Amino acid sequence: MRKLIKLKKDISIVFNTQITEFLNPDEVYLPIKKNYKLLVKKGEEILKGQIIIENNLNKVISPISGIIKDIEIKNVDGNKASCLVIQNDFKEKNKNYIRKKEQKFDKEIIVSKLYEYYFKYIASVLETKKINNLVISGIEDEPYIANNVYVVTKFSKEILEMADILSTTFNIENTLIAMKSNDTKGVETYLAKMGTYPNLALTLVDDKYLLGKSFFLLEYLNLKDLDTLVIDARTLLDIYNALKYNKFVHETFITISGPSVSRSQVIKVKIGSKIKDIIDNSIKVKGKDNLYILNGLMTGHECDINETVVTKNTLGVVIVPKEDIKESKCIGCGLCFKVCPVKVNPKKAMDSHKISNNCIDCGLCTYICPSHINLRRFLRGEYE
Ligand code: SF4
Ligand code: SF4
Incomplete structure (x- = not known):
C-alpha cells in the first residue's frame, strides 16, 4: 500500500439551499480541436443541443441557443485553442431535450445511451467486461476543490437512483458510495437514505490525499482494477441526466475558493463560459493583487481568467494573494x-x-x- 498523507483542510464549502448557478453567459467559447469540422457559419442562428463541430468519432453540441459570432483564441485546459464564439439569445431554444419521466432500462439501452451521450469509456467497460465492483466516488483531494463532495451530498437522490439502476441492470455484486469520513453532511445524508437501497453500501475512507484518484482508491479499498469501475459523482449525475432526460452535458460544477474569496462556493456553470464572467457574477474577491490558479493548488496552474473558458475537465479556480505564494530559496527542510x-x-x-x-x-x-x-x-x- 502506498503512502497517503493527511492535509490541513483549507476550505469550507457553503451548502446554500439554492444551488448557485451561472447559466446565462453572454457568450460561450467552444474549442475547435485538430481534425474537427465546423458545421456552422458566422451569423447563423443555432439551437441548444445542435451539433456544431464534429469529426468521425465525436460531436460538439451547443450548450445555448444563439448566433455564431466569430472565432477567437482562448485558453482551454491549459493550452491555447481556436474557439467558436456563440452569442447567447437567452431563449434556450432546444434541439433535442425531450423530458421523459419514466423509462425502463436494460443493458443494451444503457450502453447505447452512454455511447450516444459521450460516456464512451464507461459504455465500453460495461459492454465488454464483467464488472463485480462499482465505486461511486464522492471524494475530492484538492484542498480547495469540492465538486464531488458537493454533488454527492446535494444530489443524493439522483446518485442513489442511478447507482442502483447500474448495479441491478449489470448484476454488480458490490456497489459502493465512497466518501471521506469527515464529510459529515454527506455521510449523514446517506446514512438516512441508504436503507431503501439494499444493493448499495456506503464506504467511508480516511481524509488522506490521493484517494480522489481511482488507482489509490482501489488500492485502499483492496479492489482489483480488472473487475472494478469507478465513476465520480459529477459524472454519475451527468449520466443520470442523459439516461433519464436525454440531456447532453451542457453544464458542469466548478469550485471558486481560496484565501481571497469571502465565501468558497461550488457553482453550476454553462460549459464554454469565461471564468471571469463566472467570478464577476457570483463571487466577491478580496484584495487586488491576486493569482488565479486553475484546477487547484496541487496540479493546477496560474491562468488569465479573461482568456480561460470552462470545459468538462475544469475543476475550479483558487484565488490567492500573490504575496502568499511568492517563491523563495530552498531551506533544505526535506x-x-x-x-x-x-x-x-x-x-x-x-x-x-x-x-x-x-x-x-x-x-x-x-x-x-x-x-x-x-x-x-x-x-x-x-x-x-
Ligand atoms: S509530483 Fe512530487 S510528490 Fe508527486 S510524485 Fe512527483 S515528486 Fe512525488
Ligand atoms: S527541501 Fe523543503 S524548501 Fe527545499 S524544495 Fe523541498 S520542501 Fe521546498
Missing part, C-alpha cells in the same frame, strides 16, 4: 521528499536537473513546500 507517495526526491531532481520517470505528477511536493517552489516544473524538466 518535506518534499517526505511526502512523495512514490519515493521520488524532488529537491534532488531540482538540483541535479535529472527527471524522475517514477513521478506521477500528483503535485504534493509543490503544495507542501514552505518556500513555494514549483517543483513540478523541475520534475517535468522545465529548468528555465
Whole structure:
C-alpha cells in the first residue's frame, strides 16, 4: 500500500439551499480541436443541443441557443485553442431535450445511451467486461476543490437512483458510495437514505490525499482494477441526466475558493463560459493583487481568467494573494521528499536537473513546500 498523507483542510464549502448557478453567459467559447469540422457559419442562428463541430468519432453540441459570432483564441485546459464564439439569445431554444419521466432500462439501452451521450469509456467497460465492483466516488483531494463532495451530498437522490439502476441492470455484486469520513453532511445524508437501497453500501475512507484518484482508491479499498469501475459523482449525475432526460452535458460544477474569496462556493456553470464572467457574477474577491490558479493548488496552474473558458475537465479556480505564494530559496527542510507517495526526491531532481520517470505528477511536493517552489516544473524538466 502506498503512502497517503493527511492535509490541513483549507476550505469550507457553503451548502446554500439554492444551488448557485451561472447559466446565462453572454457568450460561450467552444474549442475547435485538430481534425474537427465546423458545421456552422458566422451569423447563423443555432439551437441548444445542435451539433456544431464534429469529426468521425465525436460531436460538439451547443450548450445555448444563439448566433455564431466569430472565432477567437482562448485558453482551454491549459493550452491555447481556436474557439467558436456563440452569442447567447437567452431563449434556450432546444434541439433535442425531450423530458421523459419514466423509462425502463436494460443493458443494451444503457450502453447505447452512454455511447450516444459521450460516456464512451464507461459504455465500453460495461459492454465488454464483467464488472463485480462499482465505486461511486464522492471524494475530492484538492484542498480547495469540492465538486464531488458537493454533488454527492446535494444530489443524493439522483446518485442513489442511478447507482442502483447500474448495479441491478449489470448484476454488480458490490456497489459502493465512497466518501471521506469527515464529510459529515454527506455521510449523514446517506446514512438516512441508504436503507431503501439494499444493493448499495456506503464506504467511508480516511481524509488522506490521493484517494480522489481511482488507482489509490482501489488500492485502499483492496479492489482489483480488472473487475472494478469507478465513476465520480459529477459524472454519475451527468449520466443520470442523459439516461433519464436525454440531456447532453451542457453544464458542469466548478469550485471558486481560496484565501481571497469571502465565501468558497461550488457553482453550476454553462460549459464554454469565461471564468471571469463566472467570478464577476457570483463571487466577491478580496484584495487586488491576486493569482488565479486553475484546477487547484496541487496540479493546477496560474491562468488569465479573461482568456480561460470552462470545459468538462475544469475543476475550479483558487484565488490567492500573490504575496502568499511568492517563491523563495530552498531551506533544505526535506518535506518534499517526505511526502512523495512514490519515493521520488524532488529537491534532488531540482538540483541535479535529472527527471524522475517514477513521478506521477500528483503535485504534493509543490503544495507542501514552505518556500513555494514549483517543483513540478523541475520534475517535468522545465529548468528555465
Ligand atoms: S509530483 Fe512527483 S515528486 Fe512530487 S510528490 Fe508527486 S510524485 Fe512525488
Ligand atoms: S520542501 Fe521546498 S524548501 Fe523543503 S527541501 Fe523541498 S524544495 Fe527545499
